[in-house]
Amino acid sequence: MDRSVCVIGGGIAGAGAALALPDALDVTVFESRAVGGRLASRRREGCIYDVGTDHVLLADGDLRELVADAAGDSLVEIDRPVKQFDADGTISERPAEFPRFSGRDGIDTLVQSLFETSGARIEEGATVTALDRRGGQWVVTAAGHRRAFDAAVLAVPAAAAVVLFEGADWDATLRRELARAADDIAHRSIDVVALHYPFAFGADYYGLVSIERASDVVWMGREQCKRGHVPDGESVLTLQLGSLWSAANANASARETAIESAHYVARLVGDDRLREPDWWDHHRWGQGVPTDGVDAALYERPLEFGLAIAGDWVADVGQAHAALASGLRAGRQLAERFGSDPGA
Ligand SMILES: Cc1cc2nc3c(=O)[nH]c(=O)nc-3n(C[C@H](O)[C@H](O)[C@H](O)COP(=O)(O)OP(=O)(O)OC[C@H]3O[C@@H](n4cnc5c(N)ncnc54)[C@H](O)[C@@H]3O)c2cc1C
Structure with missing residues (x-):
């Protein structure tokens, strides 16, 4: 069976991660509202x-x-x-x-087209309310349903990451450290x-x-x-x-x-x-x-659990290209963990 990865957050960082994950993986994206995030058009x-x-x-x-x-x-x-x-x-x-x-039809459609090219399955209107570690897998609760994945990319803004770190039941010391650091970002x-x-x-x-x-x-x-x-x-x-x-x-x-x-x-x-x-x-x-950044090395540590973290706050620059680059990096890091060709 294909190994599965979830990407939590459908902004440009999540799109970068989905693009970098090899086709051989079964990728699901959970997005609270509609893909695009702060790349938003009316x-x-x-x-x-x-x-x-x-x-x-x-x-x-x-x-x-x-x-x-x-x-x-x-x-x-x-x-x-x-x-x-x-x-x-x-x-x-x-x-x-x-x-x-x-984007020709709005900057949000730029993110939509990156997701389309990635081939990931997109679930919009699906807020992830819990991210738990069970039996070596990540169990995501979204829209009242629980689903298990072999790896996860967390690509939500810092405030949303704090909520998921605080509620999760894995390595208590590390997740508390991550939550505290994310909470400190102005x-x-x-x-x-x-x-x-x-x-x-x-x-x-x-x-x-x-x-x-x-x-x-x-x-x-x-x-x-x-x-x-x-x-x-x-x-x-x-x-x-x-x-x-x-x-x-x-x-x-x-x-x-x-x-x-x-x-x-x-x-x-x-x-x-x-x-x-x-x-x-x-x-x-x-x-x-x-307006300020994080200790990047701290956010690499969950990789040993198959969890990569992406977003402008991790990239240390509040700009879309940096968020995209951080998502691509997160996807490639997980691809390497799976021993697959990251560019596939
Ligand atoms: C007004 C404004 C103007 C800007 N102008 C520029 C500019 O001109 N150029 C530039 O480079 N940058 C600009 N930026 C910065 C840029 O928008 C961000 O750096 C970039 O969009 C961050 O992307 P991201 O994917 O990290 O986060 P986001 O775009 O915030 O994406 C995160 C996604 O996660 C979703 N989410 C949150 N919680 C959950 C959950 N629990 N479950 C599921 N999904 C969840 C959110 O709905 C969101 O779609 C601007 C920002 C703002 C606000």
């Missing part, structure tokens, strides 16, 4: 906009090739550059540029606002990034630069608000947040039309990105 009135990760940086040629092969047509490169702005709102060129990508929340306009807003850049950490708006992207996202003659701007703004305005309504963002961006780019979007959207990511 759809409204013919527009697609990314409300979590804005784009994936694929500066590393090997990683870019792997994603291009696995994602095929759903990968779209954003060909306009990103510029920067300072506290006075002065816009200037950035010293270095990197290749940036989204995160920053991020508010994302999308603003829609029934006219084209042209510029010679794709996005603007703030060079001031304390800025109210730290990022503005033009979704119309992502092929397939916005019909001609319309514009969707996505803004990420700074953590200081989010902390100071924790009780602001979504409407107030959207209006304030629209006024900010109109001032920044000097175009008064942008003060009045015809519709808008808002999402707050409570634990948006980890």
